[in-house]
Amino acid sequence: MKVTPLTGAIGASVEGIRLDEPIGRDVFETLHTAFLERCTLVFRGQHISPTTQVQFARLWGDPVVTAMLNPLDGNPEVVQLTNIKKETTATEAWHYDAAFTEAPPKISILSAVTVPAGGDTMWSNQYLAYENLSAGLQKTVRGLNIRFHGLRLGRMMNVAEDEIPTAVHPLVRTHPETGRKALYVGHRENVCIDGWSREESADFLEYLYTASVTPDNVYRHMWQEGDVVMWDNRCTMHYAVHDYDDADRVLNRVTLHGEVPA
Numbered sequence: 001m002k003v004t005p006l007t008g009a010i011g012a013s014v015e016g017i018r019l020d021e022p023i024g025r026d027v028f029e030t031l032h033t034a035f036l037e038r039c040t041l042v043f044r045g046q047h048i049s050p051t052t053q054v055q056f057a058r059l060w061g062d063p064v065v066t067a068m069l070n071p072l073d074g075n076p077e078v079v080q081l082t083n084i085k086k087e088t089t090a091t092e093a094w095h096y097d098a099a100f101t102e103a104p105p106k107i108s109i110l111s112a113v114t115v116p117a118g119g120d121t122m123w124s125n126q127y128l129a130y131e132n133l134s135a136g137l138q139k140t141v142r143g144l145n146i147r148f149h150g151l152r153l154g155r156m157m158n159v160a161e162d163e164i165p166t167a168v169h170p171l172v173r174t175h176p177e178t179g180r181k182a183l184y185v186g187h188r189e190n191v192c193i194d195g196w197s198r199e200e201s202a203d204f205l206e207y208l209y210t211a212s213v214t215p216d217n218v219y220r221h222m223w224q225e226g227d228v229v230m231w232d233n234r235c236t237m238h239y240a241v242h243d244y245d246d247a248d249r250v251l252n253r254v255t256l257h258g259e260v261p262a
């Protein structure tokens, strides 16, 4: 097995492994170390079934079963993502998955079934987003909490305004495995510094959001069918580029239960 960094900031490609074959303890340890260091792992040419995807996911944790989206027959842990119109998609913005819940998923795993020309996904390294701030601003953000709302997702799923889920988390969270600090921020429509007005919060958070996703802090994945990509939802944001109109795009997704951010 070979692990190769994909950018200076984030991502590694893993070659010489088949996810549909048993993965021994040593190999898993190597994968785990690479995952914690690189935050996003790319496995090309896997073409795995939903069942294999769930088995692989179980090596890392406890898959989330969600009735909200469309579970794939026989595998309630697998959600199939299809082309949601650009106007309504909630994922064409930098985000952490389900940050508006009390204990957001720790890891997400996508397996590409059908890919159009385009439809790339990008990830940012939120450890570096924090570390790149000045010592003074780091100190300020460490003292703040942020409220996340599921507004964009709620709109997409026609959830009534007063039923939009919301949660308050530290603006700087400490990764439970690495002990490193990561900036926990999101799209302007979804976030507000806890205890500040929307107006006071907006430009401040916009600065942190924009600084997080500077090109030298991002990996952009051009999907091929059969690719599997997994990311650490405690120290990365991601963004699904919608540049493929009505073309088919099908990805199978599994997420793993996570910790309460601290």
Ligand SMILES: O=C(O)CCC(=O)C(=O)O
Pocket: 081, 091, 097, 108, 110, 120, 121, 238, 239, 240, 241, 251, 253
């Ligand atoms: O469609 C994608 O590339 C990613 C969508 C997304 O945000 C997710 O699966 O969490």
Ligand SMILES: [Fe+2]
Pocket: 091, 095, 096, 097, 238
């Ligand atoms: Fe997402």
